[in-house]
Amino acid sequence: MAEAEAAEAAEAREQKRDGEQDHFWPLGLITAGVTVALLVPVLRLWRASLGVPFLYTSDANSHAMMVKSVLDHGWYERNPNLGAPFVQHFADYPMADNLHLVVVRLLGLFGASWPVAVNLSYLLGFVVIAVVTAWVARRLGLSRLVSLAVGVLYAFLPFHFIRGELHLFLSQYFTVPLACYLVLRALGIGPPLRFSIGVVVMGVLIGSGGAYYAVFALLLFAVALAMNALARAGRPVLVQTAAVAAVIGVTLLANMAPDILYDREHGANPELAQRIPAEAEFYGLKLSALLLPREDHRIDRLGRVNEHYQDVSPVPGEQEYQALGLIGAAGLVWLLGAAVLRRRDEDELTSRLSGLTVATLLVATVGGLSAIVALKVTPQIRAWNRISVFVGFFALVAVGVLLDRAARRIPVGVLVAAAVLFGVLDQTSGADVPRYAAIDKQFTSDARFVEAIERHVGERALVFQLPYMPFPEHPPLVDIDGYDHLRGYLHSSTLRWSHGGMKGREEGDWQMAVVDKPVPDLVADVRGRGFDAVYIDRFGYLDRAAALERELTALLGPPAVVSEDNRLVLYRL
Numbered sequence: 001m002a003e004a005e006a007a008e009a010a011e012a013r014e015q016k017r018d019g020e021q022d023h024f025w026p027l028g029l030i031t032a033g034v035t036v037a038l039l040v041p042v043l044r045l046w047r048a049s050l051g052v053p054f055l056y057t058s059d060a061n062s063h064a065m066m067v068k069s070v071l072d073h074g075w076y077e078r079n080p081n082l083g084a085p086f087v088q089h090f091a092d093y094p095m096a097d098n099l100h101l102v103v104v105r106l107l108g109l110f111g112a113s114w115p116v117a118v119n120l121s122y123l124l125g126f127v128v129i130a131v132v133t134a135w136v137a138r139r140l141g142l143s144r145l146v147s148l149a150v151g152v153l154y155a156f157l158p159f160h161f162i163r164g165e166l167h168l169f170l171s172q173y174f175t176v177p178l179a180c181y182l183v184l185r186a187l188g189i190g191p192p193l194r195f196s197i198g199v200v201v202m203g204v205l206i207g208s209g210g211a212y213y214a215v216f217a218l219l220l221f222a223v224a225l226a227m228n229a230l231a232r233a234g235r236p237v238l239v240q241t242a243a244v245a246a247v248i249g250v251t252l253l254a255n256m257a258p259d260i261l262y263d264r265e266h267g268a269n270p271e272l273a274q275r276i277p278a279e280a281e282f283y284g285l286k287l288s289a290l291l292l293p294r295e296d297h298r299i300d301r302l303g304r305v306n307e308h309y310q311d312v313s314p315v316p317g318e319q320e321y322q323a324l325g326l327i328g329a330a331g332l333v334w335l336l337g338a339a340v341l342r343r344r345d346e347d348e349l350t351s352r353l354s355g356l357t358v359a360t361l362l363v364a365t366v367g368g369l370s371a372i373v374a375l376k377v378t379p380q381i382r383a384w385n386r387i388s389v390f391v392g393f394f395a396l397v398a399v400g401v402l403l404d405r406a407a408r409r410i411p412v413g414v415l416v417a418a419a420v421l422f423g424v425l426d427q428t429s430g431a432d433v434p435r436y437a438a439i440d441k442q443f444t445s446d447a448r449f450v451e452a453i454e455r456h457v458g459e460r461a462l463v464f465q466l467p468y469m470p471f472p473e474h475p476p477l478v479d480i481d482g483y484d485h486l487r488g489y490l491h492s493s494t495l496r497w498s499h500g501g502m503k504g505r506e507e508g509d510w511q512m513a514v515v516d517k518p519v520p521d522l523v524a525d526v527r528g529r530g531f532d533a534v535y536i537d538r539f540g541y542l543d544r545a546a547a548l549e550r551e552l553t554a555l556l557g558p559p560a561v562v563s564e565d566n567r568l569v570l571y572r573l
Helices: 002-021 024-043 059-073 098-109 114-139 144-155 158-163 175-186 197-208 211-230 235-266 287-291 300-312 325-341 348-364 369-376 384-406 412-427 436-457 486-490 506-514 519-528 546-556
Strands: 462-466 533-537 568-572
Touching: 024 114, 024 144, 024 412, 059 098, 059 114, 059 486, 098 114, 098 197, 114 144, 114 158, 114 175, 114 384, 144 325, 144 384, 144 412, 158 384, 175 197, 175 211, 175 235, 175 348, 175 384, 197 211, 197 235, 211 235, 211 348, 211 384, 287 325, 287 384, 325 348, 325 384, 325 412, 348 369, 348 384, 384 412, 436 486, 436 533, 436 568, 506 519, 519 546, 533 546, 546 568
Parallel strands: 462 533
Antiparallel strands: 533 568
16 A cells, blocks of 8 residues: 555656656756856856867867868868878777767858867857756756756866866767666656657767767666666566667767778778777776865865875876766765665665666776776777766766755755855866967967968968877877877868878878988978978977978078967978
């Protein structure tokens, strides 16, 4: 009798919640407005220019290259402006981030340049993550204002700012709440998981939002299947769960199909994305990193705790990306405590969140099951610390449950305002503000340099770049980053550049033999291949290319163009 009454009460709550979802849009708009209102001062956006990227170095330039490829050529897998005199075939490098690149393509239809598309993608990501998370929180039964708080705090995770435009697609983690929502539904939280159009759409989005997040989602579905099997759930539950996981897996493979087919046609490239099992340890998840404040915390004393830990840790890894903030850390501790204490009166949502959190830590933590996966299955999924955004979601939803409980004694508006303000201040830092003025100066200098190249050698000229930097994933050389040579392409849609050809293929490797030749032979070789100019980044040489330039000047005369910052120089052939 009691069980029947409990079932009726649960059904009534579900019907009430479903009815309330029809009117989510006011809460969604408020969540978006609060997110923007907080983001403006955190990033000091009044100093920003959308036409200049917020980051202009390292992996940010690689992502900018893909964005520009989409805007220039319709997609990113073939770019005739890179890898000259050949063509860059980026299909050689497996990726599954098509959802984010489709958004870029849509922005391009409205005339967005690549810096505008990158900046808007980054900024809009905060709003989308907050709104999607608030929607999921409401579906999980949290109150409206608490759902808003969970959404905003989740969008403002330190992960989001530290990844930023450096790893643009990783910072767009709005598919993570959707994945967690479907997994929780598979475990009996919220509406029963059924193979519907809405669920399929969510599965397709998850499978298209990046390989890491899709793989982590599949891992959690495997956990849900195991938990349901142990609980002796009915066969329909297991079948529905497996079917949704299959949608994610098939979509992931479909996104990577061009890369797989390219490898089958041209053979696997042994030089690209080579991983070793030990990287699963170096890039593993660390419970300490989740709990400690971020290293550049607004309160120096708190930041020094993390800094000291990194100084003494034998496996530093990517510690700074994993911090959840003090509120998220409190939620994580609560979930771990719930797993240990197993209180009978614990609500079902907290119980499920607790189980998923423990399973995630067992798999992804340093020395966990991920190390065995890397050793015996594949080392390609190496950065297990990136699952921290899933742990962050579980922890903040748990905080939401606690806030709803506390709201019985304290006005919910006061609780939410305090949690959001404290959380945002704790999770963000002055270090998150881009160096707008310095980046603008560098960006403008490079733009004018490339414009001068087009005037001197023609808009469709071929430019040979020195020093030679294999592409992609090459470590810094003297004082230039592995992707700094892409700056030339980022300022021209007509010039063709030698950099960007895939290493391990002729389009990238032909330069290795050329650059070892004496300068007169090098000049003759690249001239014979159709190049019109030699571009030098002086920061790539210990002597700032002084010896090289003496020989080139003797052969070709003085440089035709020198950049305003005196870093880049061009010789005509």
